[in-house]
Amino acid sequence: MTVPALTDRLREVVGDAGLVTDPVQLGGYLSDWRNAWSGTAAAVVRPGSTDEVAAVVRICSEEGTAVVPQGGNTGLCGGAVPDASGRQVVVSLDRMRRVRSVDPVNQTITVEAGVVLQTVQEAAAAEGRLFPLSLGSEGSCTIGGNLSTNAGGTGVLRYGTMRDLTLGLEVVLPDGRIWNGLRGLRKDNTGYDLKHLFIGAEGTLGLVTAAVLKLFPALRSRATAWVALASAQAAVDLFGTVRTLCGDRLTGFEIMSRQSVDFVLRHASGTRDLFPAVHPWYVLVELGDTLPDAGLDGLLEAALAEAFERDVARDAVVASGSAQVAALWALREGISEAQNAEGSSLKHDVTVPVTSIPAFVERTDLALRAAVPGIRIVTYGHIGDGNLHYNLSKPVDSDDDAFRGRADELARIVYGSTSSFAGSISAEHGLGQSKRDVIADYKDGLELELMRSLKHLLDPRGLMNPGKVLPAG
Ligand code: FAD
Ligand code: 2HG
Ligand code: ZN
Structure with missing residues (x-):
């Protein structure tokens, strides 16, 4: 035709x-x-x-x-x-933006796939509930995209990924049939849990049109701190301390290298440095509680005092008021855009076990600096999940195209190192077209074979988002 x-x-x-x-x-x-x-x-x-x-x-x-x-x-x-x-x-899906229903007692929200994430957060808040998925892109990304990439973000530590937040799905299959799996049940052991096939499938198995998502009680108090550290090891140690002292009140634990913060300070208007001295690493720690007076500032200060005593932290500030909280998050959430303003960024979204992060950073930094003297390594991410955005920017005054031309070689260094720590080469962004071939070198052959069999079963003619996720051939 x-x-x-x-x-x-x-x-x-x-x-x-x-x-x-x-x-x-x-x-x-x-x-x-x-x-x-x-x-x-x-x-x-x-x-x-x-x-x-x-x-x-x-x-x-x-x-x-x-x-x-x-x-x-x-x-x-x-x-x-x-x-x-x-x-x-x-x-x-950008015309399918209806919130179909909110049930604060069942703690669920049913939305169409084109609803923007922030709209879901706001609809939940209007009912005194929390939808905890939180991404820098939340003003534009949609629930269908969040489901299809199994999005992560800054709340995973406490609430899990999109997979953990989903109870039911409605999906249009590759032949046009509609699977109505829009169930709001927390218990349903009636055989294979099919929704998990479509979550994280990046649109290769079907088109998600609606979902039932989990809600949680709204957080009514929070405490946020910005901490300067000497090393990635200190960040991991601080994570252990805060986890032990604050338990499940810990809702966010984000790491940023000085290079990441430098880019934000240079490109994001209204941001400013918080400490007189320059430090190699920073973390943003956030606690949350459903009680309005949970004493979170005191709890966070006690955890930081212990970190100072053990020489883990170099400097710290606990935010007072929502403007300061927003200023701290702006330093974290501005990194993606700020790095973009510095020319091509070669992105690597990896996970390794949290305890391996210091050794991973040291070993990978060393190899990359030997390969490209002057390379700017922009390391940041959700360290509490073991997830680093290990991104690279070209050396100052060097050629953008030449740097981009070395993308595969540099990715091999990063992924080789990730693999040697038993990590994953895609923590939360997916494979799309950027990693669909390289995944063949890092994923078990039998797993890939099973993935291909599932694809063939649901989409025998390969018409749903071809050229994505599965390696060619
Ligand atoms: P799209 O980009 O439109 O699509 C993503 C994939 O899903 C594609 O393969 C597409 O084919 C498929 N898809 C989309 N809708 C459907 C549907 N209805 N049915 C079937 N398949 C579909 N990601 C994180 O995980 N954590 C972060 O912290 C994070 N932060 C970000 C910050 C910034 C500034 C930016 C720009 C991006 C960030 N992302 C993050 C990546 C991105 O926002 C997420 O992957 C998000 O889930 C994508 O949603 P989207 O609606 O934009 O999807
Ligand atoms: C984040 O955590 C996102 O900010 C984006 O996952 C990471 O742009 C990136 O590489
Ligand atoms: Zn991220």
């Missing part, structure tokens, strides 16, 4: 409002926010309901046309971007 004929069939389902034709608007659907990946498409469609998604997918299946699901397009692995063939159809 020709592209115009396909477009006509799709228009019959979604109407003019559901087809993107304006060239400027189209650009936003065909490349990612960093312009790291771009493609073209036969059509970009924006269905307004589950039935419309199913009809669109059915037409694509009949025509043998590949579908690329897209949410907020904030992903960091190129998973939502079509290829260059001009034959794929991008299905954006």
Whole structure:
């Protein structure tokens, strides 16, 4: 079928409002926010309901046309971007933005896949509840994208990843059938738990259209500190201390190297350094409690006092008031954008056991500095989960293209080191197109074989987001 004929069939389902034709608007659907990946498409469609998604997918299946699901397009692995063939159809969920229901007693919220994460957080808060997934991109990313990447972020330490926060799903399968698994049950042992196949599948097994998510009691007090440290080992030691003293009140524990903070101070307006001296590492620690007067400041200060006594911390400040809390988080959340402003960033989103982080950083830093003298290593992340964003920026005054040209070689150094610590080369961002080939070298062959079998079972003609996640061949 020709592209115009396909477009006509799709228009019959979604109407003019559901087809993107304006060239400027189209650009936003065909490349990612960093312009790291771009493609073209036969059509970009924006269905307004589950039935419309199913009809669109059915037409694509009949025509043998590949579908690329897209949410907020904030992903960091190129998973939502079509290829260059001009034959794929991008299905954006950005018109499916309904919060279907909130049940504060069952502690659940049911939302369509295109609902922006921040909207879910706000809808939960309006009922005195917490939806704890929290990402720097929460003003743009969608629940469908969060599910499909099994998103992590800063609340995982206490509440888990998106997988842990999900009770039920509604999914349009590659042939256009709708699986209604929208159950809000915390117990349901009736066989295989199919929702977990689609969570983290990056749109390769089906198109998520709605979800039932878990809610928690709202936090009514919190305490936040910014701590300067001499080494990554000190950060791990501090983590142990705070965990022991504060238990489950610990809701966030984020690490940043001085290089990361330098970039934010340079590029994010309104940010400022907090201590007179420069330190190699910083952590942001946050405690939360459902009681309004839980004495969290005192608890955090006691943990920090112990850290000073044991010579683990070099300097620290506990935030007083919400403006200061926001200022501390701005130093953390601004790193992605600030690094982007410094030219190409080569991203590596890895996990190793928390105890291995100091040795991992030391060994990998050494190897990279030997390979590229002057390389700027931007290490930060969710250290409480063992998850580091081990990102690289080119040496000052060097050529951007030449640096990008060494991406594979440098990734091998980082992933080789990750692997030697029994880690994972994708902690929370997924594989998308950026890591889909390299994963073959780091994942067990039998696991890959099982993944391929599942893909074949659900999508025998390979029409759901081809070229993503599974290695070629
Ligand atoms: P998209 O980018 O649109 O899509 C991501 C993948 O999911 C693609 O493969 C796409 O095909 C698929 N997909 C999207 N919607 C659907 C659907 N309805 N059904 C089936 N498949 C679908 N990620 C983290 O995990 N932790 C972080 O802390 C974090 N911080 C970030 C900070 C910044 C500043 C930025 C820019 C990104 C960050 N991310 C983080 C990455 C990104 O925001 C997450 O991966 C997010 O979950 C993607 O959501 P999205 O709606 O933008 O998905
Ligand atoms: C974060 O934790 C995100 O800030 C983004 O996962 C990481 O941009 C990155 O590499
Ligand atoms: Zn992250």
